[in-house]
Amino acid sequence: MTGFAERRGSDAGADWVWEIRAVNGKGLDLRTRLPDGIDGLEQGARAAVSARMARGNATLSLKLSRAAEAGAIRVNAAGLSAALDAVSQVGAEAARRGVELPAPSATDILTLRGVLETGAVAEDTGPLLAALLADLDVLLADFAAMRAAEGRALAVVIDGQIARIAQLADEARTAAEARRPQMEQALRDNLARVLAGAAEADPARVAQELALLAVKADVTEELDRLAAHVAAARRLLAEKGAVGRKFDFLMQEFMREANTLCSKSGNAELTRIGLDLKTVIDQMREQVQNVE
Known part of the structure; x- marks a missing residue:
């Protein structure tokens, strides 16, 4: 979301x-x-x-x-001692050779490497960390409130889409019932053609094949599962907490039933309803991607 x-x-x-x-x-x-x-x-x-x-x-x-923070400047005691020893050693060697050297100043010695140290004083970041995390909690509360408001608006949209799917499923049930006489007549016609074209056909085998065709054209199970999916979607919409993944899976099941309904329709009106179902389900699937 x-x-x-x-x-x-x-x-x-x-x-x-x-x-x-x-x-x-x-x-x-x-x-x-x-x-x-x-x-x-x-x-x-x-x-x-x-x-x-x-x-x-x-x-x-x-x-x-x-x-x-201004970097602290400190004299490195060990570095100063080593520098003074070096200056003393150079002076002694110069005197032994009769070379006169000017006496080095304190500034000269401070410029020698290792005498001075600069760097920020070690800082305790504990108080700053506590303040930052406390403010982060407030930020996340504001963030959650905004997402919750969006979620409430999204729930209204999804609820409407679920209602539309339920309505189309009811229309499909009515259309399936209305096509029953047409289906029965088609089966009788098929039976007559088979028997007329194959006098020696096994009547039991023919009856079995026609029964199988009738079962394949029956959409009752698909409509029952659609009704069950509608009930499941409404339960998910009423749940607290994260339901996005469950909705993702449920949308796959919705689409599977709609596809099967279209493939088994054998009727223009039922096919139209099935296509409308697929359209609404696809729109709902897009919205579900926003659900946590």
């Missing part, structure tokens, strides 16, 4: 914008665009989304900005 939500927040020295959007999907496919450097954010965000979504292709993104 499609959906979108956005939320802005600030806490723990940071500003952020959460955003989630989703489109239809057979399963749950979650893609994240999250900043690095916050331990546990990816795992926490995925767990939160998975707890509220069972189906759909979703993208969760976070834009985060934090106040730039």
